[in-house]
Amino acid sequence: MTDKLGYCFQAMNSVMQMPHVSCKRRGHGGSAASSNLNPTSSSSTSGELASLFECPVCFEYVLPPILQCHSGHLVCQSCRPMLQCCPTCRGPLGNIRNLAMEKVATTVDFPCKFASSGCKLTLLYSEKIEHEEVCEFRPYQCPCPGALCKWEGSLEQVMPHLLNSHKSITTLQGEDIVFLATDINLPGAVDWVMMQECFNHNFMLVLEKQEKIEGYQQFFAIVQLIGSRRQAENFAYRLELNGTKRRLTWEATPRSIHEGVSSAIFNSDCLVFDTSMAKLFADNGNLGINVTISMV
Structure with missing residues (x-):
C-alpha cells in the first residue's frame, strides 16, 4: 500500500x-x-x-x-x-x-x-x-468634434479623411494665425473648428461652447495635433484673446488626437471663459483667437 x-x-x-x-x-x-x-x-x-x-x-x-x-x-x-x-x-x-x-x-x-x-x-x-x-498603434478616431463621425483608421489616413469627409473645415498656413469664430451668440452647444498647417504638421483648433446650466455658457478653446503623443511633445501653442486694454492668454502642449479634447475640456485643461468674458473680446458676435504654434 x-x-x-x-x-x-x-x-x-x-x-x-x-x-x-x-x-x-x-x-x-x-x-x-x-x-x-x-x-x-x-x-x-x-x-x-x-x-x-x-x-x-x-x-x-x-x-x-x-x-x-x-x-x-x-x-x-x-x-x-x-x-x-x-x-x-x-x-x-x-x-x-x-x-x-x-x-x-x-x-x-x-x-x-x-x-x-x-x-x-x-x-x-x-x-x-x-x-x-x-498604444500608439491603436486606431485613430475622427478628431472632428460634434460631427458624430464614426470613422477609424491609421494616422496616415486621418488627413485624407478630413479633407474628403469634412470639407467645410478651413485650413490656414503659418505658425501664427487668427482663428475666427463667427456668431458666438448662437444658442445651445456649438463647435467651431479650423486647421492650421505649419512645421510640416497639421493642427486642429477647436472652440466648443457648452451650456452648463440654463442661461450660463462656457467656451473651451484647445489645439490638438494630427499626430501621436510623442510628436505632440515637440510643440507648444499659445491662444490669445485681445481687446481694448485687455488680453487673455493660454499656453500649453497640444493634445494628440489619440487623446482627443473631451478629457481636456472636462478638466478645464484649456482656455476657458464664459459668455460675459467673450463679449469683452468679441466684435459684432465674432470672436478672433490668435493662435501661435512653436517648436520646443
Missing part, C-alpha cells in the same frame, strides 16, 4: 510541474530574464501558453477572472454575455472559476491587441489593458 501511495504522489508532482516562463517585458531592448531557457525558447514557450487563452469566438485573450463551462472550455468576458451555450462543446455556461488558468495567466506575456498594426510589445495581463488604452 505504501508503494502505491508513493507512486501516486510522484505522478501528481509530475503533472503539477510547469515550465519556467520569463515574466520580463519585451520590446524595450532589455535582455530576457535568466533561466534555463534561452530567450528564443522562452518567447516561444510564452507564446504557446498565450495561445491557450485565445477565445474561440473573437480570438482575443481570456484574462482573469476566468470562467469555464462544465467541460473546462474558456470564453472571454466580452463574448460570454452574448452566448447561450459553450461555443466549443455546446454545453451550459456555468459560473465556475478556473483558478489554475488564472494562476498561469500571471506568468504569461501576452502580445498587445494591436500587434497586427505594428506594436511589438508583450506584457503581463495586469499591464496589457492599460497599455492598449495608450
